[in-house]
Amino acid sequence: MGRAPCCDKANVKRGPWSPEEDAKLKSYIEEHGTGGNWIALPHKIGLKRCGKSCRLRWLNYLRPNIKHGSFSEEEDHIICTLYLSIGSRWSIIAAQLPGRTDNDIKNYWNTRLKKKLMGKQRKDQQSLKSRGGQIKPEMKREVLEDLKAPSLCMNMMNLYQSYWPTELPMMLTNPNQHQDQLHVKTQDPTFEQYQQFDTIISNQPEELTAAYHPQLPNTPYFVNNNGDGGINLFQEFNNYPFGMINEFGCNTTTQSSEQFNGLVGGLNNLINGSNCTSSSAESTTSWGDPLACPPPITYEDCRRGLLQNCPPPEQPASRFQ
DNA sequence: AACGCATCCAACCGCGGCAAA
DNA sequence: GTTTGCCGCGGTTGGATGCGT
Missing domain, CATH: 1.10.10.60 (Homeodomain-like)
Incomplete structure (x- = not known):
């Protein structure tokens, strides 16, 4: 049995809101509030609108302090x-x-x-x-500058803390390559690692491989030890040249603090090699902000942050022991 | 001026989460 | 424990507008 509809669709008005409807809704809510029940609201006001439509109109357009216009x-x-x-x-x-x-x-x-x-x-x-598949340092720099690299690092750290409060992540990289990128793949010095990874992944339990997203090739994922899903850290950048993203981390299934440090260290190296020195903030990102070095992030930093911010969660039994 | 295409954005839709019955 | 119904969210649609030819 499906859910009952929230309103009688035949008897509610749809489409753009008139100024009169806006005024009715606005003045009622400003005077009485929403009453915690959007479904009942249009009946009280005498509006022939679905409650959800009223809620949307209020939240997205009528409520005070809404900022319209271009983004900074x-x-x-x-x-x-x-x-x-x-x-x-x-x-x-x-x-x-x-x-x-x-x-x-x-x-x-x-x-x-x-x-x-x-x-x-x-x-x-x-x-x-x-350039025949060669990745030049200036390309890496451009990518990272676009992403406001220091923030990227910090966000990765936050991500790590949010998702895996007590355990180190394993980093996986999808070995399925787009055919059109095969030529790049075969030139990549880490190609052998991918072949090894193919073998490793084929020997993993189903739960682990299920957390591994074949529709998003060339992208690193963190997969927690419980195998209940991974986060694609670079989901908007799947089409960056093969190998570039891969340099950010390693692609073995071994857990180690070196591995995490390797990932973050790779990022730090890229950033530090890209016009960013600890004593100078002369260059700017594409956002126009000064390009400053992020604080170095280490596994120990994360652990320290965790101990301060997160009480140890109850851990479900690992499926991969 | 007219047409077609691209872009923008308000509004709609369906689903999951959650709380109350 | 199950059912019901509302809220809030993210994805999608379609009308309005802009722009190029």
Whole structure:
């Protein structure tokens, strides 16, 4: 049995709101509040609208302090950084941008920001092709500058803390390559590692391989020890040249503090080798911010942060012991 | 001026989570 | 423990507008 509809769709008005409807809704809520029941609200006001429609109209348009108009560079930066960290959790992203709604941010991302970044990716890929698959340091620099690299590092650390409060992650890299990238793959010095990884992954329990997303090739995932899912850290950058992202980490299934340090260290190295020195902040990112070095992140840092911020959670029994 | 295509964004839809019955 | 119904979220749609030819 399906869920009962929230309203009689035949008897509710749909489509754009008139100024009269807006005024009715706004004045009622300002005077009486929502009453905690959106479904009942339109009946009280005498609006022939679905309660959900009223809620959406209020939250996205009528409520006070809504900011309309273009997004600032700073807002762009926050959206991109958070999207990179947590994906399309628009409500969470919106919570970091006072006056912006999740719908606004979602629309802005889908229509502009994503294209901005994807356009950059295409440019980089064309550039790679013309160089016969070699990845130049300046390309790495461009990518990281685009991503506001220091924030990327910090977000990875936060991610790590959020998802795996007491355990080190294993980092996996999908060995299934796009056919059109095969030529790059065979030139990649880590190709052998992928072949080894193929063997390793084929010997893993089903739960582990299930956490490994074949539809998103070339992307590193953290998979926790319980095998209940992984996070694609670079989901918007799947098309970056093979090997570039891979340099950020290692791709074995061995857990070790060296492994995590290797991942973060790789990032730090890339950043530190990209116009970023500890004594100078002369260069700027594409956001126009000074490019400053992030604090070095180590496994020990994460553990320390964890001990301060997170009480040890109850651990379910590992399926991979 | 007219047409077609691209872009923007308000609004809708369906689902999962959650609390109350 | 199960059912019911609301809330909030993310994905998608479609009308309005802009722009190029």
